[in-house]
Amino acid sequence: MYRSHVLVCGGTGCNSSGSQTIMKTLQAEIEKVGLENEVAVVQTGCHGLCALGPIMLIYPEGTFYSMVKNEDVSEIVAEHLLKGRPVSRLVYSETSKDGKVKPLSETTFYKKQHRIALRNCGVIDPENIDEYIGRNGYEALGKVLTGMTPEQVISIVLDSGLRGRGGAGFPTGRKWSLAKDLVKGGQKYVCCNADEGDPGAFMDRSVLEGDPHVVLEAMAIAGYAIGASQGYIYVRAEYPIAVTRLNIAIEQARNYGLLGKNIFDSGFDFDIELRLGAGAFVCGEETALMTSIEGKRGEPRPRPPFPAEKGLFQKPTILNNVETYANVPQIILNGSDWFKSMGTEKSKGTKVFALGGKVMNTGLVEIPMGTTLREVVEEIGGGIPNGKKFKAAQTGGPSGGCIPQEHFDIEIDYENLLSIGSMMGSGGLIVMDEDNCMVDIAKFFLGFTVEESCGKCTPCRIGTKRMYEILDKITKGQGTMDDLDKLEKLCYHIKENSLCGLGQTAPNPVLSTLHYFKDEYLAHVVDKKCPAGVCKDLLTYVIDPVKCIGCTLCAKVCPAGAITGTLKEVHKINPDICVKCGACMEKCKKGAISKR
């Protein structure tokens, strides 16, 4: 038995800031002072506060150390673990205000969060099935297999109001009941969509890395509900830690008989295999994903027939997203009323968001549906750095839209986001401030869809390319009013005529910025200016002759040699040579250089 547990975050975020080295040093230092039988070092999944990584939590005190460096480890061991004196300079400042230690749950980052899908992330060792069981793991599967009929399982899920967390928000229970009843008996499949592809989104990765067993347990429950004996998890190969931990988890579950034949002596067989995706965005679309599992090129096919009738290998199949599955065992254990008590009228429970962009606390947050965007950005996210103003939040990645300042107080749920031209999406939430050009943002996402379009249908393959060309023209100051009309028409054409969700939603970033930020488009087209100062072709850097003292710093730093002038004389920028890198502006101590 250990008197103290040191939890080190082993999620991808903290991993890349060096948590593996820290773990090794920690173990060595603990052995050096002879505490190896008293103090346990546990590698966990993501805690959410990725901006402050590497993160270390020491229990039972609950001390939260942030931005720990390898050099700090020996001090933590000698002071905290040996002598019981927390190293105050490393304690997350929010937990140690006014000299008193506040529990983590009371900090602004965690206070408004409610963790269901992430309940074990950052708490358990994802590579140890016993720890998952210690947190009531596999209890829901046991309850289902020993005391419930498939109908009862589906009715709880249906009644809970759980909807697909992958983006579209289809009721999970309906999906299950269709797969159970459309075709009676025979081979059926349960699939998990772990092909998280939105730029900036990492919710599913964190669940897989921090709590892989919850996905396995939920898939087995789904298998029992619809009558399937085989599951597939389609996970991208770019998530190596998630893949490793999933493999370990599957192996452990098989050894315990929680996957395999005759689980809990109920006669129910279920096993799971992994399929690695090569990182094509379109494979997150359900029909393309299943085609890819079959070993063919990942291309979507028309629906109907829907997967519930003819899915993987032409058999009835359900496909749910990682986060959707992560909610299921808790719903079975706590009942549908418990789940329904959270959220809004039509969107129940919580949603995980990957908070990124211009916000202080970038990381992973799980909030009850109905939380306002303002609360997420200003309170949980800690506001926008450098005193800049909020301009927009982008949700739903390349399929979603931008939410402007005027909707800052919107309560986040499926319907509300759709009503303002965005969407829930899988949960990427990118915050933008006044320095972001909305035309440039739209162009960025279009560039992504052009790259990722599979090419099977014409509207998406050619249409998105044409849209990108128009946007490119506009950002270069060559756009006309006619282009804006064409762009909008093209948007609706592509939306209506594309084969799959990728093309049907690809114009959303353009449509929503055209709607809310028309003035920025007009500025680019009519005035040939980029108000945010992002589009290089529309910028000129100028030196204010009154402020310039002729220090020559700017001329020295200019990589293109575009600045002329001698000591103590006013300098000048030659716009024909200037590459608009902004180096001179950064260097000038007098603030004499500005961009227009």
Added chain:
Amino acid sequence: MKSLEELKAIREKMQGQVGIRKESDTQTRVVVGMATCGIASGARPVLVALSDAVQKKGLSNVAVIQTGCIGLCQFEPIIEVLEPGKEKVTYVKVTPEKALEIVDQHLVRGQVIGEYTISNTIN
């Protein structure tokens, strides 16, 4: 594993261990002085004995925590029991054996062992 009982056995075994990783306002905190004075007079085995006993008995609402010098070095090893809404109880010159008694009497049954407290020692 073929039965819920087997699952339950693992769960109960692990709950004491995983249960250490939580904080709540309603927790009873047992604080052990672990400065140089405490360690020199034998606080380490006391801390380990307390922590083991609490986990073995599954007292999920008790956290065994170490702290620095409490300021009464001649009475070390010192442990303080802080129950929410109750007055602090300070035990002095604690040994691992006394610690186990404190767990059984005080933490499980709620009876303060007056004999080991600081007020009994000083007066």
